[in-house]
Amino acid sequence: MGPELDDPVRTLDLELRDITVRFGGLVALSDVTLGVSPRQVHGVIGPNGAGKTTVFNVACGFVTPDEGDVVRSGRRLSKVRPHDLAGLGMARTLQGLGLFDRVTVLENVMTGADRHARAGFLSALLALPRSGADERDLRERAMATLDSLGIAQVADYYPASLPYPVRKRVALARALVAEPELLLLDEPASGLSSDEMDELGDLITSLTDRMSVLLVEHHMDLVMRVCDEITVLDFGKVIARGTPDEVRSDPAVLDAYLGEDV
Ligand SMILES: Nc1ncnc2c1ncn2[C@@H]1O[C@H](COP(=O)(O)OP(=O)(O)OP(=O)(O)O)[C@@H](O)[C@H]1O
Ligand SMILES: [Mg+2]
CATH class of the missing domain: 3.40.50.300 (P-loop containing nucleotide triphosphate hydrolases)
Known part of the structure; x- marks a missing residue:
């Protein structure tokens, strides 16, 4: 700043x-x-x-x-x-989707919520809250975001298994979960x-x-x-x-x- x-x-x-x-x-x-x-x-x-x-x-x-x-x-x-x-x-979605293929849709969205997460997958994942209550809260917010985009039913899928337009929504959910x-x-x-x-x-x-x-x-x-x-x-x-x-x-x-x- x-x-x-x-x-x-x-x-x-x-x-x-x-x-x-x-x-x-x-x-x-x-x-x-x-x-x-x-x-x-x-x-x-x-x-x-x-x-x-x-x-x-x-x-x-x-x-x-x-x-x-x-x-x-x-x-x-x-x-x-x-x-x-x-x-x-600020949040962004990229032309290439940039989703993490080895974790579920829900976990992908959860990584978007961390205000201090680094760009990389591992640090994003490590930055997820450790305490049960925080983790539950984040999980709920991620689910609510998926739901608001009409894709709550794919929360437990891996991105690569989903059609492209659905993956685009997942990327959008990951941007929106940070509010x-x-x-x-x-x-x-x-x-x-x-x-x-x-x-x-x-x-x-x-x-x-x-x-x-x-x-x-x-x-x-x-x-x-x-x-x-x-x-x-x-x-x-x-x-x-x-x-x-x-x-x-x-x-x-x-x-x-x-x-x-x-
Ligand atoms: N990293 C880069 N190195 C060199 N030239 C670049 C780089 N990125 C963009 N350019 C050039 O800068 C100009 C603007 O590119 P840019 O990608 O911003 O256009 P665009 O409007 O997004 O095009 P498109 O509609 O094809 O996506 C182009 O001439 C492009 O070739
Ligand atoms: Mg372009």
């Missing part, structure tokens, strides 16, 4: 300020600024290679920007490591059928009674349906920002997606 910054009119849950990221000679992000408002869904879209995943990685600390600041609730984050996220009230204030989602709709995508949309919308969401996604219909605000990237630059309706009719966006159905 860095020093407190000047409080703007409203404090955003997350701000990226003038972020530039270079990979060797390639400028992946150039002066990207965006803000996630409390209890809103902020979408990041853009054509292939636009820099969406890089934005996600900067937001969750995988990538340290060459220039610019990441600000969480008005405080500059100097260096976020993946295992700091929960302590910052984050800010949820970061990278391509949550990939590999889902259109019905499953509708369900995911309803779910994301329902989360905003208690958290904000940064949604990096290339499925335009989902983004248009659930986002309050959208930032559009092209070649690492912000080319448009606004409500779904504003973005949909923006000439720069139509240009960037030439030939695609916005």
Whole structure:
């Protein structure tokens, strides 16, 4: 945590300020600024290679920007490591699911609840509470989270034995069990059928009674349906920002997606 910054009119849950990221000679992000408002869904879209995943990685600390600041609730984050996220009230799901294959679904979800857990499997498991009461409490919370996502019945299964869309829900449960204030989602709709995508949309919308969401996604219909605000990237630059309706009719966006159905 860095020093407190000047409080703007409203404090955003997350701000990226003038972020530039270079990979060797390639400028992946150039002066990207965006803000996630409390209890809103902020979408990041853009054509292939636009820099969406890089934005996600900067937001969750995988990538340290060459220039610019990441600000969480008005405080500059100097260096976020993946295992700091929960302590910052943040959780994320990855494009690859990152589930632990050798423990059950329930145990996977339980590892998400630990605010001090390190990234690795063993330390996450070791960090689980030893005392019976804590362990029971955590188990109950994990079960309740699975239940809220409609997958309580797979609690004792191993992830690898489950269909992909169910595994995606398990990954989401693991992020939600920590009760984050800010949820970061990278391509949550990939590999889902259109019905499953509708369900995911309803779910994301329902989360905003208690958290904000940064949604990096290339499925335009989902983004248009659930986002309050959208930032559009092209070649690492912000080319448009606004409500779904504003973005949909923006000439720069139509240009960037030439030939695609916005
Ligand atoms: N680790 C890396 N090393 C070098 N170049 C990278 C790295 N990560 C991303 N890039 C490049 O940075 C640019 C932005 O990539 P990024 O993955 O953020 O785009 P994206 O919008 O997520 O694309 P996609 O829609 O294909 O997922 C691309 O040109 C990509 O090739
Ligand atoms: Mg990507």
